[in-house]
Amino acid sequence: MDELTHLLFEGDERDNVHGRWRDLVGGEAFAYRPGLTPRERAELSYQRLRLVNSAVPSAEALTYDARGLAALHEWTGFVDGGLCTLASIHYNLFLGSLLDHDGYRRDLAPYAAMRCTGVFLCTELEHGNDVANLQTVARFDRETGEFVLHTPTTGAQKFMPNTSLTGGPKSAVVAARLLVDDEDQGIFLFLTPLSDDNGHLPGVRVRRLPERTGTPVDHCLTSFDHVRLPREAMLEAAHGRLDENGRLTSTLGNRRKRFLRSVGRVTVGKLCMSAGTLGMARAALTIAVRYAHHRHIGGPKAGQRIPLTDHRSHHGRLLRSLSTAYAMTFLQRAVVDRWTDHDETDREQHEEIERLIxxxxxxxxxxxxxxxxECRERCGAQGLFPHNNLADLQLNVEGGITAEGDNLVIWVKAASEMVFGHESGPEQPVRPAERELTDVGFLRDLLASAERIWQSRAREALRGGPAGDPIGRWNATSGAALEMVSAHARLQAADALLAAAGRARNARARFLLENVSRLFLLEQLRQYTGDLLAAALMTPQQVVALHIAADGVVADLAPHLMTLVDAFDLPEEFLSRVPIAGPDYVDHYRPRSGTDAVAEPAPRFTAEPVGPLIPEAALPPVPASTSGLAALVGSTLESAIDPAPLPEPTPA
Known part of the structure; x- marks a missing residue:
């Protein structure tokens, strides 16, 4: 198990990259809080964001550390999806954008110390994935040297979190179209104060949106009524600078490229969204597997009780999900490594890695x-209750699917680039009669062949599409092209998983990872067997035997189910607070005084802003070292986090 954990969490970097966040979320400050209103839950996420900030020596250093940022999301996502969103916006999109633009030296102390929370306003009510067509304008006033930020239409309202008064003062980086003498110079970012301790600033209009699914975040519509900004509000760099005469100079040739450079932080944002949902998946599996061992049902003999894990119909589904979670984790590691190690001056390499991300x-x-x-369903009705930490996970994952570019849209872009700009397929010809389904190399080559098959189909469709009709031509191509991208993603994950198995030094760990790799590949090939059979890359006997081979691997891995999830290294403090994750989960529901007649708490309503849910006096100062922070948070906040004991019922 230690060897698996070592491999899953970046080896010797485990403590430096992941340990800080793992320790933090194990503290009582991150325990589930029952009975809070949506606004109180949102306020709690902001207060936890301040705890996160106190755990880092430098907010600016974290912003530049893509590996550390991604790890932060891996560990906070499953305890507080709202916190995951706020951290991504404040550190990556807001602070990252300020630091990536070198036009002016700005005082970042209020944001680094969390006296003011950063917001990123790009998406508009009518412009999401086509945000390059946004309508918010920043008009340059030559007489004063200022910019006038304005929302010209209802559809131009910014449609994003998190601009309400919840969480204290806010400032935003606002994407707006720069107008100089009514000439459109393209989209740039503008630092815009939104609120202070007294409320929203003049000209800033904020309307809270209805409650959304998942962990609450203060989503709002935000607009600007001729808000004047100083000259230094524009975020400038080589891609765009405005000289004293109002003339724009740029190293990039068109407005689209300038826009993409302005919002370049969304690439790291994609890494963070992957990481956040990855942590949620691993937490869900850990809880579901533990519950499957603790939950006993009737056996084949009278009076016999057996755990759910005895049934292949139960542990087989969990093991298939586990193999995918391992592949997801190692793919995330490989992609982050490529991003942090690549040469940004090599434009072709940079674009290839952005596409892979x-x-x-x-x-x-x-x-x-x-x-x-899957994990929620395997836990039955218990999985529907938020205190078991499964109910909100899927809804929070939905946010990651949409954030930083809707998945389908960014895959369509990748597909369009890969039809002819990428060569797929195995390095050597596949000779199925000479290979066995137990051979992971053979399985890997089959998956590479499936990618090549769908790429060939996409190329044929594009060449044969209707002339003079770009939309019709792409419509004829997109289905095959997207299947090519799907196969490519699975192949990249398989390669990362196989590479990890090859690095294992412990024989048992290597055995487990090789079998996890084999199960993952067999499962990924199920939908491609017809294509591979038609291409004579699989024999009919191999197609028939695929299910049997996968079932055999499941049988080999079943005794190691707990080892595989324990390697995910979730804090025991966190798991001890999830009733169904422990063997004594029934005791959680034991009547407190021999009766269930416990009074229902009265409903509450708290007007905005919500008062401190974590007392300010209990917040630790920024430590010189982060060691022991979780213990400090847990001990000082225990009385603030634990709900008051329920009153004893009055005897009849």
Missing amino acids: AIAKGWITWQARDITI
Whole structure:
């Protein structure tokens, strides 16, 4: 188990990258809080964001650390989806955008110390995935040297979190169309204060949206009524600078490229969304597997009780999900490594890695949805109760699927680039008669062949599409092209998983990872057997035997189910607070005084802003070292987090 954990969490970097966040979420401050209103839950996420901030020596350093940022999302997503959203916006999109633009030296202390929370306003009510067509404008006033930020239409209202007064003062980085003498210079970012301790600032209009699914975040419509901003509000860099005469200079040739450079932080945002949903999937599996061992049902003999895990129909589904979660984790590691190690001056390499990040984000978040649904269902009615930490996970995954580019849209872009801009297929010809389904190399080559088959179909469709009709031509191509991307994502995940198995030094760990790899590949090939059979890359006997081979691997892995999830290394403090994750889960429902006659608490309503749910005096100062932070948070906040004891019932 230690060897598996070592491999899953970046080896020698485990403590530096993951340990801080793992310790933090194990503290009592991150325990489930029953009975809170949606606004109180949103306020709690902001207060936890401040605890996160106190755990890092430097907010600016975290912003530049893609590996550390992704790890933060892996560990906070499953305890508080709202916190995951707020952290992504504040550190990556807001602070990251400020730091990536070198036009002016700004005082970042209020944001680094969390005296003011950062917001990123790009998407509009009428412009989401086509945000390059947004309508918010920032007009340059030559007389004053200022910008006038304005929302010209109802559809131009910013449709994003998190601009309400919940959480205290806010400032935003606002994407707006720069107008100089009524000439459109393209979209740039503008630092815009939104609120202070007294409320929203003049000209800033904020309307809270109705409650959404998942963990509450203060989603709002935000608009601007001729808000004047100083000259230094524009975020400038080589891709766009405005000189003293109002003339724009740029190293990039067109407005679209300038826009993409302005919002370049969404690439790291995709890594963060993958990471957040990945952590949710692993947490769901850990809880579901533990419950499957603790929950006993009637056996084949009278009076016999057996655990759910004795049934292949139960442990088989969990093991298939586990193999996918391992592949997701190692794919995430591989993609983050490529991003942090690549040469940004190599434009071709940079674009290839950006595409891989988009593909991985789509595949990982979609798999996380499937896994959280499976785990919730395997826990029956218990999985529907939020205190068992499963009910909100799937809904929070949905947010990751949409954030930083809807999955289907970013896959369509990747597909259009890969039809002719990428070569797929195995390195050597596949000779099925010479290979066995137990050979992971053979299985890997079959998956590569499936990608090549669908790429060939996409190329044929594009060449044969209706001339003079770009939409019709792409419509004829997109189905095959998207299947090519799907196969490519699975192949990248399989390669990352196989590479991890090859790095295992412990023989038992290597045995488990090889079998996990084999199960993953067999499951991914199920939908491609017809294509591979038609291409003579599988024999009919191999197609028939695929199910038997997968079932045999499941049987080999079944005794190791707990080892595989224990390697996910979730804090025992967290798991001890999830009733169904422990063997004594029934005791959680034991009547407190021999009766269930416990009074229902009266309904509450709290007007905005919500008061502190974590007392300010209990918040620790920024430590010189993060060691022991979780213990500090747990001990100082225990009385603030634990609900008051229920009153003893009056005897009849």
